[in-house]
Amino acid sequence: MGRRAVVAVMALVQRAGVRVRWALTLAWTALAALLMLSPSGDGTAVTFISKLFGGTATSDAVGHFLINGVLALLWCWTLSLYASPARITRLMLIGGCVWGVAGELAQYLAPQRGVALLDMGANLLGVVIGVLLYGRFRAEGTTY
Numbered sequence: 001m002g003r004r005a006v007v008a009v010m011a012l013v014q015r016a017g018v019r020v021r022w023a024l025t026l027a028w029t030a031l032a033a034l035l036m037l038s039p040s041g042d043g044t045a046v047t048f049i050s051k052l053f054g055g056t057a058t059s060d061a062v063g064h065f066l067i068n069g070v071l072a073l074l075w076c077w078t079l080s081l082y083a084s085p086a087r088i089t090r091l092m093l094i095g096g097c098v099w100g101v102a103g104e105l106a107q108y109l110a111p112q113r114g115v116a117l118l119d120m121g122a123n124l125l126g127v128v129i130g131v132l133l134y135g136r137f138r139a140e141g142t143t144y
Helices: 003-016 018-037 045-052 057-079 085-109 117-140
Strands: none
Touching: 018 045, 018 057, 018 085, 045 057, 057 085, 057 117, 085 117
């Protein structure tokens, strides 16, 4: 999604209010957790999505990056209702990094899943980029 599209979506959601902001953030969080903790193997959603995007370790890492980048951006946007930008940045960098590492480590417990350092790095990079994007949107006055 391009920058203009993101700004347009955020503007629409802003008009809908705080509940929609929370609903989007929590729904994306649930989707991310579901994908991170679902089993892998033939016929599973995780394998289907992986194959849809190429089925390689690199394409999986790109998926981790995108999921966690959007997740961090949404959480920054929602938390901006209650906290200062500096506090949001600290919360997201600490909480997002814990989420990214713990989520990847938890995959060890999911059937036919494993821990991959590439995916863990992609999780962390996604969080950092999501926070940086939010900071840029905020600086430009387009955070709604």
